[in-house]
Amino acid sequence: MRKRAVLVANPSTDLYGADKMAIETVAALCERGIEVVVTVPADGPLSDRVRELGARVVVLPVPVLRRGYLSAGGILRILRESAVALPACVRLVRKVKPSVVYVNTVTIPIWVLAGRVAGRPVIGHVHELEAGVGRLVRLGLTGPLWAARKVIANSAATKDFLSAGSRRLARRTVLIYNGVPGPPRPLKDLPASPSTPLGLLYVGRLSERKGTDVAIDALSLLVERGIPATLELVGSVFPGNEAFEAALRDRVRDRGLSDAVTFAGFTDDVWGAYERADIVVVPSRLEPFGLVAVEAQLAVRPVVSSDAQGLVEAVAAGETGLVVPAGDPAALADAVTGLVKDWPRAREMAQQGQERAVRLFSPDGYRAAIAELLTEGPQR
Template identity: 50%
Template sequence: MRRTVLVAHPSADLYGSDLQLVESVGGLTAAGWEVVVALPGDGPLRARLEAAGAAVELLPVPVLRKSLLRPAGLLGLVVDTSRALPVMVRRLRSLDPAVVYVNTVTVPLWLVAARLAGRPALCHVHEAEDDAPRLVGVLLNAPLLLARTVVVNSNAAAATLLRAVPALRRRTEVVHNGVAGPPEPLPPVTAPTGPRRVVLVGRLAPRKGTDVALEAAGLLRAEGRDVVLQLCGTVFPGYEWFEEQLRERAARPDLAGAVEFAGYTSPTWPALAQADVVLVPSRAEPFGNTAVEAQLAGRPVVVSAVQGLREIVTDGETGLLVTPGDPADLARAVGSLLDDAGLARSLAAAGRESALRRFSRQRYQDAVTAVVERTAR
């Protein structure tokens, strides 16, 4: 008899946690589960989920955003919650899933609905807000006490979670993300015949360190290096001001014409194929799929020494670690790879081998399916 799992997710975009959900769904459907995914709105993720075998329903529910911390936002959250919760509970009772799988802590109302409907819940945590005030961390993670099982995507995320709510220790386990590689191996980096390309894939956001990458590119060009920085990503709604700042900085004389705003890029493999170096200069990163993608692409990667990125990259072996928020350190690391082709090749080869071994899709899908099975039992 086929069993059903309802998966709740906060967006229909195609970034890290969104794409990771596709892997989770693919593993569950392959294991015989009937998967229904509830999204708060439509978007490009829907087609990916349906291709993975899920049925998709649009159920508008409140999603936690920083804008809700303002008085007007809190009032709207209360109103939206009062409207959505009865609908969610009714849907759970009619669907009768064996498990409610809540993907990220930003849709905690599904945990409440699961409890009211008498269904076991699993929450897959993709966040690690270790720089947030302690009270914020407690409030953000306390709803996880309603979940029977909590999955986190790195040891760093687990540590952050358990500092906030120690009572979650016995129900929490770590499952590192699984990341798909290119359809076929990308060609190796060839000898440079023009500008050296440095690529950053990810949201344009302060926490992603996009501004740090621009300053590092400026320092590299000040040293006389012909470097072009390509930014593959867009901003969250409400962060348009940050993109304006980035574009203003990119227009200054030291970077004029040397920064490409490529917008949302999918698939990322053509951009990575052209990269001499890939950057992940995040100020916070619970895991870091883009670092693994760079490794799978066979490109040397420079990442911030923070959270989950430290679990992906071993400094000097599978990539280079740099001080978060430090453009000079980032520029130094990139320069060392541009100057030493042998080092760049060895890091790229070792990084690819590590990513294939440690972060395969099959390993991830098997682990997630096993957690869902245990939660159902």
């Protein structure tokens, strides 16, 4: 008798937030004896990870909705490109014969359509929250999900975004918080007093919405106030957004911070960076969940995050970290200064953060919830 199969569609082979959740989903299914086929537009680090878990990888280039497409014209373009690529996707679904097609993120609507055309149930997992977009763009982003049997939201903020756009989606959407693994090895304890210079850490895409520029400006303010500090930027830009990184490097040079800022690039092992840090800053302007904030708490490091959407769920303000207005480098610098001046409180919040993160965002809890949803009855 053929094993039950699930087709997992992911938009990239990077190892950022949503990609890490794809890996957790594959792990949940493989450890339960489910046959898993992962399809990605190109080969890369994620492919290696899921193969190690026992999944089969099929590389099938498809159009991916990037943020440059977030306009009515861009949405129409991605839908046209998806229509052209659709037959190949449908053929793969029919070949795999999955009990369900799991589509990770709204950036690959083609897989929702392919699953339905092939007569297979689809479950979409939404990691995006595009606040402030127009009605037509919102419809373009969420409309394909109407064909899904269920929709998973990674935070209450994301669920609210989906529900505001459609009562139909509201009825089908369930909340499953991301499962975030802690460090694979014990990390060095947070020092008894802040380092000199103070070590700040930013992890994530280098982008305006992640507030990379805010972190740099906050560092500049700290230095002006006589607080020696450094900033390590761990992450890279989306392909095609290299101009933003160039602008960041100019910003660092113009503020005389070249010796204080390190562009470390992307790494799939962030725990060494967390171990080096005194304080982790998460200054996002838009953030559906806040995986970095949770990782920082699991690393037992003080966190200063913005109040953007899902971050207020990831960090309990004043208890497990400090929360400041998004896009405000002065507020970020003030919060960092406060932690430096009251380091015992910073250490206490870091400890409470670890305890809360383990309780709310455990991989075991995520795997159990996602596996149950993906292996429930054969409704279409």
